Amino acid sequence: MAKPLAIYTDNEDIDPTPGIRLLERHGFEVRFLETLDPERILAESRGAQALLVGYAPIPDWVIAGLPELRIISLISMGFDHIDLDAARAAGVWVTNLPGVATEEVATHALGLILATVRDLPFFERVVGQDWNARPDVTPPRLSEKTLGLMGLGRIGAKLAEFASPLFGEIVGYDPYLAQNPEAAARLESLGVRLAGFDEVLASADVLSLHLPLTGETHRIINAESIARMKPGSYLINVSRGQLIDSPALALALDRGQITAAGLDVLDTEPAPADHPLITHERTIVTPHVGFLSAHTLAEYVRIQAQNVVLLAETGVPETVPVVDPR
Incomplete structure (x- = not known):
């Protein structure tokens, strides 16, 4: 046989x-x-x-x-x-x-948040050249800022748990929570204020993406949605690169509409070395390793x-x- x-x-x-x-x-x-x-x-x-x-x-x-x-x-x-x-x-x-990798990906997202908001790449670049150099944008105090979460499944919820002591407020959007009142109640117990898509876009100082890639979420972060984000905000993505319109994000970074982005995923993987989001001085990009442990x-x-x-x-x-x- x-x-x-x-x-x-x-x-x-x-x-x-x-x-x-x-x-x-x-x-x-x-x-x-x-x-x-x-x-x-x-x-x-x-x-x-x-x-x-x-x-x-x-x-x-x-x-x-x-x-x-x-x-x-x-x-x-x-x-x-x-x-x-x-x-x-x-x-x-x-x-x-x-x-399987919920804790790891949420940890990686938090690491990108902290490194991006604190502008660690800038300080790493200048420390041997000018000890007193300062970035164009002074890092904010997280306890005075709002973390926005797009997607509140396992990873988004775990990040909320990790980030709750750090941020002044956490606001989140997930269209599937209406079907899961227990999950919604748990998130609210963690201090997450549930809101609509537009409100999360407009109120988040740091926006972190935790959505699956579907027809509805493909390039959900585009020129139009970026224009509705808080000026000078930060963007984090550990989900799927195609959630973001890369040229629109690069332009928003150039203009300062978004201060910086921390990305573990890109729209093309493996990404070419000259990908505009890898080469941009206002991004931190890691090679889809959020799961790794x-x-x-x-x-x-x-x-x-x-x-x-x-x-x-x-x-x-x-x-x-x-x-x-x-």
């Missing part, structure tokens, strides 16, 4: 070896393609029951071309690169990793593989699925 086939499409810089071993111990044949190319994925995944995906796009025609596929198991929380409707129609499970590296690989194993053995994956075709 042939072994079930599991295909790793790509895994970026995370070592999949523990996941491969876990799958092999449970009777899977495992192959690792190391590609983001959907055509190659389709050509080399014939007969696969499982795709273990990093950032490779899986469009509808790949799913349609793999009739034996049962699960697409992701190694991230985001799933905008998967055609969920096609998976649902084909009876394919899609799982992600919700909650020894804990998450181990858990990402384990849970991604375990979702495949448990679906095969019990009919249900370990994590709550993004697509449940039952």
Whole structure:
């Protein structure tokens, strides 16, 4: 009897070896393609029951071309690169990793807030040249400022918990909270004032994005929304780079409409070295590493593989699925 086939499409810089071993111990044949190319994925995944995906796009025609596929198991929380409707129609499970890196990403967001507001890159640049140099914009006192949170899921809520002792006020927007009164009550207990999108834009001195990438949120921070932000505010993004219109943000930084931005994600990844937001002197950019810790590296690989194993053995994956075709 042939072994079930599991295909790793790509895994970026995370070592999949523990996941491969876990799958092999449970009777899977495992192959690792190391590609983001959907055509190659389709050509080399014939007969696969499982795709273990990093950032490779899986469009509808790949799913349609793999009739034996049962699960697409992701190694991230985001799933905008998967055609969920096609998976649902084909009876394919899609799982992600919700909650694994909540603490890490919220910590990274807080780190970007502090480094950006305190203008640490400026001081690092000048310390050996002019000890008494000062930036054009004097850092504000956080206890006198408002933190705005766009998106109040796990990461946004954790950042609110971390930031509550630092800011004078936290105001947040999340369209899904109306369906979750318990979560709304918990956020209010942390001191988060819930408000509409426009009010958060207008009142935040520091705006931090924690939204999924959807048709509605694509470039939600654009020239129009930036114009409604408080002049001289700060922008933080640890979610998805496509939430921001990059040229509009670069122009707002040039004009001082936004004082500075701290970004862990960009609209193109890996980003070219000459990307305007990497080269801008008013940004701090990190290479999508908000998730990174020894804990998450181990858990990402384990849970991604375990979702495949448990679906095969019990009919249900370990994590709550993004697509449940039952």
